[in-house]
Amino acid sequence: MFGLLKKKLSKVVESISDKLKKKDAAAEKIEEVIEQAEDKKPEEILEQIEPVKEEIPEIIEEIKSGLAESKKKPEETKSIFKKIKEKIKKTLVEKTLTEKDLLPILDALEVDLIEADVAVEVVVKIKQSLIESLAGKEIKKGKDKEIVASALRESLLKILDVKELDLEELIRQKKPLVLLFLGFNGSGKTTSLAKFGKMLKDKGYTCVFAACDTFRAASIEQLEEHAGKIGVKIIKHKYGADPAAVLFDAIAHAKANNVDVVLADTAGRAHTNRNLMEQMQKIVRVNKPDLKILVIDSLTGNDAITQARIFNEAGVDASIFTKVDVNEKGGAILSVTYELSKPILFLGLGQEYNDLEKFDKEKFVSSLLGENLKSSS
Ligand SMILES: Nc1nc2c(ncn2[C@@H]2O[C@H](COP(=O)(O)OP(=O)(O)OP(=O)(O)O)[C@@H](O)[C@H]2O)c(=O)[nH]1
Ligand SMILES: [Mg+2]
Structure with missing residues (x-):
């Protein structure tokens, strides 16, 4: 019963938690680079973090401005890097999904759900509801699937929320x-x-x-x-x-x-x-x-x-x-x-x-x- 719809919904949960995992891996990579940053040239650092810049753009911006600052005030380089490291540590524990992270995943979901006979206007509602509940939400490590599945659950219940008959x-x-x-x-x-x-x-x-x-x-x-x-x-x-x-x-x-x-x-x-x-x-x-x-x-x-x-x-x-x-x-x-x-x-x-x-x-x-x-x- 409903095998196809179940599969498609499962895919949404997987895709969103995969995105979170990618962000996680990116933060780990950046952490590794920053650990040894003090011995490196800024260009070298930027080159090393280039492959993961799409995943956590906010951290990349932070690093860029930190590097620019340390160029101006080399004596403060140590404390600047320390601040960046702390920020990365926090990102590793509490990730945030942005609307930009979610949109491509939800666009793919649109096609999938339509294939499972969900009408376009209902898909739009589900997408809106997922963005509302997930964008900007801090997601603790290990809780990705739980949070995504429960957001999806709420969005489906909202669609079915009509006055019942006794x-x-x-x-x-x-x-x-x-x-x-x-x-x-x-x-x-x-x-x-x-x-x-x-x-x-x-x-x-x-x-x-x-x-x-x-x-x-x-x-x-x-x-x-x-x-x-x-x-x-x-x-x-x-x-x-x-x-x-x-x-x-x-x-x-x-x-x-x-x-x-x-x-x-x-x-x-x-x-x-x-x-x-x-x-x-x-x-x-x-x-x-x-x-x-x-x-x-x-x-x-x-x-x-x-x-x-x-x-x-x-x-x-x-x-x-x-x-x-x-x-x-x-x-x-x-x-x-x-x-x-x-x-x-x-x-x-x-x-x-x-x-x-x-x-x-x-x-x-x-x-x-x-x-x-x-x-x-
Ligand atoms: N597998 C399955 N078959 C069902 C179910 N409900 C109805 N059917 C079958 O669907 C066929 C049509 O069922 P009917 O109850 O005659 O449908 P109807 O709407 O009254 O049909 P018309 O009066 O001709 O418009 C029959 O072969 C039923 O046995 C169901 O829940 N599951
Ligand atoms: Mg009949």
Whole structure:
């Protein structure tokens, strides 16, 4: 799961800590040169530190001005070198990353994350957040990975920081709670709805399914089969019937029978299906569902953000990502949550009823950065 995204994030941690190691090596080299500086000509010193000057330009400047000063006041050469040595010692213990150090690394990260399906605007946010937390920060020796991984962790959590929903609290507050499952063709709406129904039933709530996909061949039978297996009532009309009317009847049934939750399946649609998009708006207008849950196939890639935008015209309240069990990229989860600013309720992890996992952003981010967070402690 998310192998590619994990690899790319690991690379960021490695690249930044490599940069710190290079700075370390440069400081050590300079220290060595300065140790014997008093016996050397200034040109010789500058020549020796030339190869590492890119890594710690601030120290190089210090040395240059020290050398110029000692040329003017040769009697103070000793104390000038002493000051430089102290400064280098401090750099060796507490390194500072500058924005200039970070930018090339973060530019490479941009390409990497886009490859893992993270949208450009989300990558920009992650970059900004890393610069804010790392540039100018003193990094103690041996703590590089820990600090970089935790900055990355914070930046990812910020992307996922949206107001959460307490589903059971909602069920307690409103009866029946009406959930409408929306999404692109084949995204996993019907399967997720069935898993959801099974989960609610296992928790002791009563449900009814509404077969509002009256469009795709065999869709009603597919939902009926799930309803039969789980032991949930289904309200259905004929193919071609108005789905808004199906949901209306399901809600009426739930009210009459004191049912806790109505789960409405809908037809898969794309923004090019004008009629189906208008039909979805009508289902919403007529029945005012409590939650419109967007079901997204996590394998969709960068198109996921476009789908989210289009379905959000009906006002999405939460999302479910399916096929996470077979997804190596994972970036769509970050992109869509950022775009919608709405919580992810569950992840679909397979084709069985129990393959539904409550989304936990801390756990998700920790799993992405797992090895890095571990190796740092
Ligand atoms: N591996 C895996 N497969 C899944 C998951 N969720 C759904 N599927 C599979 O994806 C396929 C499509 O699932 P459906 O639930 O029929 O999708 P849908 O959105 O209702 O499709 P339409 O109604 O045709 O738009 C099925 O073969 C499911 O078994 C998941 O989390 N993991
Ligand atoms: Mg379906």
